[in-house]
């Protein structure tokens with residue numbers, strides 16, 4: 001029988017444009033109906049591209065970055081876990097490489113959720129990635145023999161890029177860890193930018209024998225090699241990268257109370273085989289982390305850290 005009011009004729013929500021998600025080689029790429037896009041390499045679950053609707057790239061990836069899975073990707077947002085920097089001697093992480101193993105392991109794509117399932121009206125896409133102890137190479141499993149699960153979520157909306165790491169201790173032994181999200185921002189000119197909202201904080205100056213110093217400047221200019229860990233930041237106060245008084249990026253954090261600011265400058269840039277000699281001029285790393293002291297996770301417990309980056313819109 002022909003019914004004039006059959007459900008199909010009253011447009012059952014089919015008109016809401018949905019994000020597209022596709023697999024491109026070893027990367028997962030998502031594009032919002034509004035045009036913003038993100039690309040996440042399975043190697044390290046490294047976000048390697050974040051573009052605004054006008055196509056403008058927000059992240060720096062070196063022209064010399066190695067993308068074949070033989071070395072951590074030089075740029076984007078590598079995930080640092082379970083140790084930040086060179087591991088200390090006589091610690092459970094001592095046999096691991098600098099910045100741990102998460103950035104140099106193949107992660108699994110766990111799936112996507114989009115606006116509707118996330119209960120959001122605007123267009124948003126969430127990509128989830130997982131890494132667990134059973135997926136580690138033999139070398140790392142031996143070097144750090146704990147049972148763990150990591151879920152890393154990358155959430156793109158027209159206004160922001162949010163990345164969130166969930167750490168679970170799946171074993172019965174407690175373990176110590178650091179986490180850090182190693183954002184490489186693409187900027188027009190390092191001599192023109194300032195990093196704001198770190199005033200009065202204590203920082204560890206890695207370019208000066210790891211001395212602790214007090215930040216007196218309202219805004220930090222990068223005029224030479226810079227490698228500082230700002231301690232005890234207020235995670236809700238956005239750390240901003242500005243140029244001519246306007247924010248290029250602002251970063252808020254949850255659970256990530258340190259902020260590392262890094263630029264290798266001339267000599268260090270020359271010493272890195274996967275970084276162009278002049279590329280330090282077009283990048284700055286501002287890295288929210290939990291690296292002041294070890295986070296201790298008891299067996300069965302979980303921990304989460306999140307950053308939200310808002311670009312200039």
Ligand SMILES: O=P(O)(O)OC[C@H]1O[C@@H](O)[C@H](O)[C@@H](O)[C@@H]1O
Nearest residue numbers: 098099182206227228260262287
């Ligand atoms: O060369 P890597 O291991 O990627 O590290 C890059 C930089 O990463 C920063 O987070 C550290 O503070 C620096 O000390 C380090 O040089």
